[in-house]
Amino acid sequence: MSTRQRILSEATRQLLDKGYLAFTIAAVREATGLSSGSMFHAFPSKPALAAAVYVEGMRDYQHAAMAALNTSDDPLASLHALLAVHLSWVEQNPALARFLFATLPKEVSEAAKPALMQANQDYFAAIRRRYDELEADFPLAHVIWMGATQEYCRQWVRGTVDVPPTELTETLQRTGLAALNTFRQGPRPERNGRT
Numbered sequence: 001m002s003t004r005q006r007i008l009s010e011a012t013r014q015l016l017d018k019g020y021l022a023f024t025i026a027a028v029r030e031a032t033g034l035s036s037g038s039m040f041h042a043f044p045s046k047p048a049l050a051a052a053v054y055v056e057g058m059r060d061y062q063h064a065a066m067a068a069l070n071t072s073d074d075p076l077a078s079l080h081a082l083l084a085v086h087l088s089w090v091e092q093n094p095a096l097a098r099f100l101f102a103t104l105p106k107e108v109s110e111a112a113k114p115a116l117m118q119a120n121q122d123y124f125a126a127i128r129r130r131y132d133e134l135e136a137d138f139p140l141a142h143v144i145w146m147g148a149t150q151e152y153c154r155q156w157v158r159g160t161v162d163v164p165p166t167e168l169t170e171t172l173q174r175t176g177l178a179a180l181n182t183f184r185q186g187p188r189p190e191r192n193g194r195t
Helices: 003-018 025-032 036-042 046-069 075-092 094-101 106-133 140-158 165-185
Strands: none
Touching: 003 025, 003 036, 003 046, 003 094, 025 036, 025 046, 046 075, 046 094, 046 106, 075 094, 075 106, 075 140, 075 165, 094 140, 106 140, 140 165
């Protein structure tokens, strides 16, 4: 394992256990046995290290989601697969999902932005393509499709609901489909110039 991977592994563990406010580079350096120079060469600041954990987690999630989107040529089947993978990924990675769903401190989101820019563009382009095939306005259609699923997952990672997300896959797929069909049959919202 490379020095960077050792640092990221320990930083992930500590960040998810302690939260950002209690998380320190010094504790990660101490746990990995690295010198201050080695540590700061790899990650110059607490926000940079937390951003790297965020980026790695988001890339892992997006990789799984993109694979789901490519399981079928049928856009609805792809969206069903996306929703199922979302639930499964959250259930398998609850602490990381809690971190990814949280509002990041500004310095962390700013540090993560350059590394995620292209990945986010590719991810949302793939999702948008599926909604375009359904003639459903993106991003609103995606919010409608994933809304209940996202909210349930947020509640589950916070511990306010007990049923594991994957046990609700079919229910949330039916809910998303009903909401999406209602949206698609209604009047189209006017665009305000943003896409």
